[in-house]
Amino acid sequence: MAPGGLLSLSARVPAPLDCPGNRGHGLQTEPSGSSAACGPQGRSGKTVLPLGWLACPLLSEASGSWQTTLCNTSLDNPTQRGKDQLIQAAAKFLDTDTICYRVEEPETLVELQRNEWDPVIGWAERRYGVKIGSSTSIMGPSIPARTREVLVSHLASYNTWALQGIEFVVSQLKSMVLTLGLIDLHLTVEQAVLLSRLEETFQIQKWGNVEWAHDYEVWDLQARTAAGALFVHLCSESSAVKHKLLQG
Template sequence: MSVITTVAREILRSRCTNCLLYRTYATRKRFYRNTGIVQNDSKWEVTLDHRRLKTPNGSVLLVNSEPLARAIAAEWDAQSEAISQPTMHLTALCNTALDNPGKLTSHDIVTYLLEYFPTDTLLFYNEEERELRILQEKKWGPILNWFQKTFDVTQDVSSGFEPPPMHTETRAILARYLLAFDFAALNAISFGVEALKSPILMLACINRRLEPKEAVMLARLEEEYQLSRWGRVPWAHELNQAELTARVAASLLVVHCSSEIHTSKVKSSPQQEITQ
């Protein structure tokens, strides 16, 4: 079994482990009245009736950002009589990053993401339906152009069923970019990529080129095209779209909170050196 296959299996197992944990508690009744946050040195905790929220492995759920802590608290506060943990994506992402059930490293996740790139949805144009192909070129083309210009890379699209090649230079540039993120952010990026089936769309969201809803619509372009021709099941497809958008939005919140902290540290370090 290849290293890549092993890493992919561990990442998916991490997701499944948390899904199983949530499934176990999916019907739990709400056992708290109020939620809150408290600062713990440079980190933040979430409280349920003044009790510290913990991960499935029993660790205190600590995050580096006050806005992220408030968002997690709001996620718990939004629960009704029964707690629906499978819908609590922020909690799940933070639990996975802290417990790390797959025992992954940042390099493992980056390797997984790089191997995902050649299978990106945006690199596979429909060869049979001309109308769909034109739509894909119109909607996907600007994002592909943005990706190549922003990262100064060249990326071919598939001319059939085989994934297009990924140039060595492209791989190196993307590896450096991704490794600048911390483990929690990389875990969130992976989650968003899996929802969109597209690293390129996820990068466009991270860099604020796309909103989550726009990215989901581009990821579902072929499906939406077929639905426009054959009709849709009332509510079903809208619910799926809303769920994917929620996943991507949760991923972006974790990524942006981590990135803002990293940027603040980098900007403050020169001043710290002067005052020391």
């Protein structure tokens, strides 16, 4: 990290690393700067991703590149969106949340959705004191106004950088509920991705897996999701140092 929180290529190259918008790479927190500079591998060579989020080194490298992309987006803000716009962009997924839409047949898939998705919805309802529910209607469930207000208020507690990460994760999983479970550490990345692809996984188990295609899709989605979740945590991190005076 260069002076002033700017990211430089190395200690011997004092010039800061610029993002695509030709702005110095100034990061919100030191951990987010280290992550963008070194990828998911810290200076010690040990992974800085939470244990169990990524098991494959290739995924770790892919996740690191997505973190750098999120840093660039947060710095340049190419769409010129403020905090309220970022919150609304994430909250709109409540109306089309993947795990709130249910099928009516076949019965095996109906039961699978009920067994796998209902516990996550139940957790979110207890965690935030709201009502979410599910529906088999093509119009989806009717989300109560209070639920939207509570979740929007929760999102407002994050800074704009973290909100960029939250919107990124929501857009990957197509689910606000799964994203909240992931950010709150109720779900792992693998669990969140599996739940977001439940119907597709059901079809693969029934008709077979195209290894080189379906496996890559899962790994890519895991890398993107892990990058976004880690970005949120790093941008929300705060630390303080207290110095103790030694008594003579």
